[in-house]
Amino acid sequence: MADTKRTHMQTKLKMEATTIHVSTSISMDLYPKLPKEDGVLVVCNGESGVSAAHQSSDHHHQVLSDSIDSGDHDHDLKHPRIPGWFAEHCPIWPGQAHFLKVEKILFQGSSKYQSMMVFQSSAYGKVFVLDGALQLTEKDECSYQEMMTHLPLCSIPNPNKVLLIGGGDGGILREISRHSSVKQIDICEIDSMLVDVYKRFFPDIAVGYDDPRVSLHVTDGIAFLQCNNAVGNYDAIIVDAFDPIRHDHELFETSFLELVAKALIPGGVLCIQAESIWFGSLDIGMLVTKCREIFRGSVEYAWTIVPAYPSGVIGFLLCSTEGPPVNFKIPINAIDTNESYGVAKTPLKFYNSEVHSASFCLPSFAKKMIDSQLINGRTMNGGVGTTTTTMPFRSVHSDHQVLDL
Incomplete structure (x- = not known):
């Protein structure tokens, strides 16, 4: 569901962010290419x-x-x-x-x-x-989009300003629009063609761009945070900007996570995709340890079912900055229950308060992995953990090529 390769991440750091107030226009260069041969x-x-x-x-x-x-x-x-x-x-x-x-x-x-x-x-x-x-697929996109959005936004009271990094399909924007307290929604998506393709072929997902609170910034997320010198600007930041995850991916480097923490208000929250608990190369515990030291608030791992994804599940890491305490496991900010769905055309399909709390219940092997890492981190460092260890995330996703992000 991460919609942008970061091939030009470093070069984009020098570029100025381009802000586009969303319209319904679609590039006329997009024409479906249909196979012509028989067979x-x-x-x-x-x-x-x-x-x-x-x-x-x-x-x-x-x-x-x-x-x-x-x-x-x-x-x-x-x-x-x-x-x-x-x-x-x-x-x-x-x-x-x-x-x-x-x-x-x-x-x-x-x-x-x-x-x-x-x-x-x-x-x-x-x-x-x-x-x-x-x-993503039309059948099960609701699980990913709804959980990645409402796990953080329903865990804090009255979120006002939200930043989305990646998420160019518009589905998370659609879900953010359900929260009437939100006044400003910024999205950083580096590939404008991707946005146009989603608008043309997935209008019920890309409908999120129709929300007048949305501003699309065609730029890299790191560049956006650096250029705007964001300090305490956002109540919530959602990062849906990579696929696959690499062990050296800049979005898991200490410098990026520190930028995010700096951009959040005290008690602000981050939700970032954290892959599947079934992949042996994913060191969830190390990631939790790293984020605990940087954000200095609550850090929790949640997961949800997405049948079309490898292993059928996907995980999220939720972090809060130092300030008003955040208990991610108990939703305190219920989504409006009236007939207003923001720009979404239908009520929620997957998320509810019971699923919210249940998503933090981990299988024994995953819980043991996280707990053991935290214990080792405290023992070795005299504190919560380390910020220097590189995490062994997968380096390729598909069979056809190594992705140079």
Whole structure:
């Protein structure tokens, strides 16, 4: 669901932020690219990105048959392909792949930052793919968007100013709009083409841009925080700006987290995507330790179900700055229960107060991992933990390429 590669992150630090007050205009350069050839659709992930091609089903079957019959396993397929299906797999979850049946490819294109594809699936509705990594589907996007938004905003009283870094699809904006206390919503999205694609093909998600409280800043989130010298500006900051997560990703570096903490009011909150508890390379405990020292308030890990994502779950890290205490596990700021949904067209599909509290209940293995890290951090450092350890997050997401963020 993280919608922007940070390939040009460092160079963008020198750029001035461009502010766009959101309109409903869509680039006229966006036209759906539909396959023209007859045959069987094969959606495959190659070194140059995701592509769709047609080929004879007999030919494809023959290639697979020859490989199996020969008994030569030294040349196993690196990229599993089934005609008419989109495939995604990654070294972090070896021995498995996630497939979705493709009914029709609606769009393929590339910006100067990343490649994009939109297709109609049989089971999940429309699907958005970014550089080969599945970002969201119409069927289950509500879980991610609603939880990432309402976990932080329902944990503090009357949030007023909110900053979203990434989240170019507009779904989190849609959810923020449900909070009537919010007066200002800033979003930093570096890729304007991505915004246009979402507006065209996912209008019920991108409807968040229609909220008059929203200002879109076409710039990098780090540059925005630095250029605006934000100090105590925001009640909440939501970071949905990467996929995949790398161990050296700048959004988990101490310098970025300190910028975020500085930009929050006392008792302000951060929500940042923190991957799945099922991936062995994710050191949640180390991340919690790091954030406890920087934010000096509450730090909690929550998770939710997203069937289309690898492992079927995704996690969030929630942090509060020093000041009025925040108990993330108990929502105190209920979403309006009247007929006003902001710019959203429907009531909540996933989030409620019970799910809110339950999302912080961790399986025994995850709880043990976090608790042991905190204990070790206190023992070794005489305090809460360290801010210098590099976390071993995954370095690639899809099978087709290493993502240089």
